[in-house]
Every structure is written in C-alpha cells, then in structure tokens.
Amino acid sequence: MLSRRHYQEIAKIIAESRWEWDPVGYIQENLSSYFAQENPRFDKEKFLAACHEHEHDYLRSTYCGAMVCDRCGDHQGFDRCYCGWAVSGGNGRQELIEMGENID
Ligand SMILES: [Zn+2]
Numbered sequence: 001m002l003s004r005r006h007y008q009e010i011a012k013i014i015a016e017s018r019w020e021w022d023p024v025g026y027i028q029e030n031l032s033s034y035f036a037q038e039n040p041r042f043d044k045e046k047f048l049a050a051c052h053e054h055e056h057d058y059l060r061s062t063y064c065g066a067m068v069c070d071r072c073g074d075h076q077g078f079d080r081c082y083c084g085w086a087v088s089g090g091n092g093r094q095e096l097i098e099m100g101e102n103i104d
C-alpha cells in the first residue's frame with residue numbers, strides 16, 4: 001500500500017531529476033534504489049529492464065535503407081548493418097567485413 005510518504009519520496013526524485021543530464025536515467029536509478037530499500041524482494045534488474053522495453057517504431061532510414069527504430073536504432077530483421085549498427089552493440093560495419101561481406 002502506497003502512502004503519502006511514498007508519494008513525497010517519488011515526487012522528490014522527479015523534482016531533482018530536472019537538474020540531471022539524463023533525467024530519465026536518474027529517475028530509473030533512484031526510484032529502483034528507493035523501491036529496493038522499501039521492499040527487500042524488489043528486483044532492481046528486472047525493473048530497469050522493463051523501463052527500457054518499448055514498441056519499436058520503425059521508419060525507413062535514409063542512410064542505410066533499412067527499417068530502423070526511431071527510439072533505439074534496432075534494425076527490423078537484421079543483426080548488423082553497414083551503417084555501423086549491430087544488435088550486439090558492436091560495430092556492425094566491422095562485423096560485416098569480418099564475415100566476408102563486400103560493402104564498398
Ligand atoms: Zn526500438
């Protein structure tokens with residue numbers, strides 16, 4: 001059951017976030033720490049993962065021609081791309097070259 005005390009703490013974290021370089025990251029980090037402190041069974045990792053989940057919003061990239069998510073850069077149906085993106089977080093262009101792809 002949430003009480004006034006919780007609302008105050010959450011409002012404080014949101015209010016402080018406006019001075020941060022990465023407000024959403026600040027809120028995620030501080031809220032999850034707060035919840036963990038309030039509830040020993042709270043799963044911080046799971047919470048942070050859920051904060052990053054979204055419906056991909058694909059638009060055709062004018063740069064590489066793939067359908068690319070506007071929000072996270074995911075390429076629909078691909079693991080790597082010559083524009084440099086890779087699902088692994090590495091350099092997709094380099095990975096393609098290493099796989100023997102000719103991309104010049
Ligand atoms: Zn996305």
Ligand SMILES: [Zn+2]
Nearest residue numbers: 064066081083
């Ligand atoms: Zn691409």
